[in-house]
Amino acid sequence: MTSQIEKNFEHANKQYQELGVDPNKAMEILKEISISIHCWQGDDVGGFEKPGAKLSGGGIQVTGNYLGKARTIDELQSDLLKAVSLIPGSHRINLQASYGDFGKKFVERDEITIEHYQNWIDWSKRNNLKLDFNSTLFSHPKANDGFTLSNNSKKIREFWIEHVLRCRKISSEIGKQLNDSCIHNLWIPDGSKDIPVDRAGRRLLLKNSLDEIYSDKFPASHMKDSLEGKLFGLGSEAFVVGSHYFYLSYSIKNNIMLTLDTGHFHPTESVADKVSAILPFISGIVFHISRGIRWDSDHVVILNDQIIQIAEEIIRSKSLDKIHIMLDFFDASINRVGAWVIGARATLKSLLYALLQPWDLLLKYERENKYFQRLAYLEELKTLPFGSIWDYYCLKNDVPVSTKWIESIEDYEKEVLSKRV
Ligand code: RNT
Numbered sequence: 001m002t003s004q005i006e007k008n009f010e011h012a013n014k015q016y017q018e019l020g021v022d023p024n025k026a027m028e029i030l031k032e033i034s035i036s037i038h039c040w041q042g043d044d045v046g047g048f049e050k051p052g053a054k055l056s057g058g059g060i061q062v063t064g065n066y067l068g069k070a071r072t073i074d075e076l077q078s079d080l081l082k083a084v085s086l087i088p089g090s091h092r093i094n095l096q097a098s099y100g101d102f103g104k105k106f107v108e109r110d111e112i113t114i115e116h117y118q119n120w121i122d123w124s125k126r127n128n129l130k131l132d133f134n135s136t137l138f139s140h141p142k143a144n145d146g147f148t149l150s151n152n153s154k155k156i157r158e159f160w161i162e163h164v165l166r167c168r169k170i171s172s173e174i175g176k177q178l179n180d181s182c183i184h185n186l187w188i189p190d191g192s193k194d195i196p197v198d199r200a201g202r203r204l205l206l207k208n209s210l211d212e213i214y215s216d217k218f219p220a221s222h223m224k225d226s227l228e229g230k231l232f233g234l235g236s237e238a239f240v241v242g243s244h245y246f247y248l249s250y251s252i253k254n255n256i257m258l259t260l261d262t263g264h265f266h267p268t269e270s271v272a273d274k275v276s277a278i279l280p281f282i283s284g285i286v287f288h289i290s291r292g293i294r295w296d297s298d299h300v301v302i303l304n305d306q307i308i309q310i311a312e313e314i315i316r317s318k319s320l321d322k323i324h325i326m327l328d329f330f331d332a333s334i335n336r337v338g339a340w341v342i343g344a345r346a347t348l349k350s351l352l353y354a355l356l357q358p359w360d361l362l363l364k365y366e367r368e369n370k371y372f373q374r375l376a377y378l379e380e381l382k383t384l385p386f387g388s389i390w391d392y393y394c395l396k397n398d399v400p401v402s403t404k405w406i407e408s409i410e411d412y413e414k415e416v417l418s419k420r421v
């Protein structure tokens, strides 16, 4: 029997076909896109170095105290699997170094090895997931004065260099074991609250630290590097050592990818516009999809103009092999597992929306300088039955359709999360 969802799809399919768009093709492409789901939404960027660890320092903040935060690796893995079961497609999990399996003892960041992440690798294999990795240079006493790789103290710089060297090696081992290149992303909190006099000195220190870090080479089939800059952070309002321009220059010169976090720019700056400006010169772009409200607030991603414009530029670039989509938000004021699902589904929806555009037609009008027609079509596309294609995609990929997944999160909260006290 044909379900209502299938009937709706048939109807929508016709409308898109009339415009020269093939929704089946769009769904095929979408299925091949994996997004990297950030582990840190599950426990407010706490990690497992010490029991009850809290995010501290680094100018990022998690607000809220909703019940059910994951306290152990087992809990976090169970929460992640719950989220993944409600997101269509096959995806990746993005880890921080601070989320290792350290047993009962404390392991310093310059002592971590692959054995601390074996648990995650085995879990990923069992669940058909892939992994990405991040060095963790915040929430640590050696980051307390606001500087890590650009610290004035040689000893502190060396400590962090050793940490990142180990993280890159671990990433390479992860990629090798999972037979899929692991992306290692580096973000550092370095910066100052007030106006510094020696910006150049700090940037030179950072450059030298990075040169040492990236002198170690790994096969691209095992790991790839990316660098993430920022405009400002809480406590680094006047100066951020690793700014966008700094890393843009460094990445291009050293054949490293660049991470664009959508919360790390001026609120009116278009991150979507950067794709075509950077792509011809760089080995790859990593997106940290986030939603800033007034500042880098890391709100849960929703289907808004900003994310649609980014998805459009990603799809139009026809360079999906060079673009990696990761999520980066943290909200502790609502059900954390539900937050993952909202953000991941919104990101996938934006990509599907972009894939359903009549590119040939729009391009034709643009080339003929027919800007009225271009604008009119773009506007009419907004009210085409996009939701019917999305629902059908969810149905085909065995995840709950439309609002149905919300109940599933409510049940999980009742049965699992609310018991974590
Ligand atoms: C911070 C950066 C960074 C972090 C994670 C936890 O502003 O966005 O990516 O969010 O490493």
Ligand code: ZN
Pocket: 187, 228, 261, 288, 328
């Ligand atoms: Zn980020």
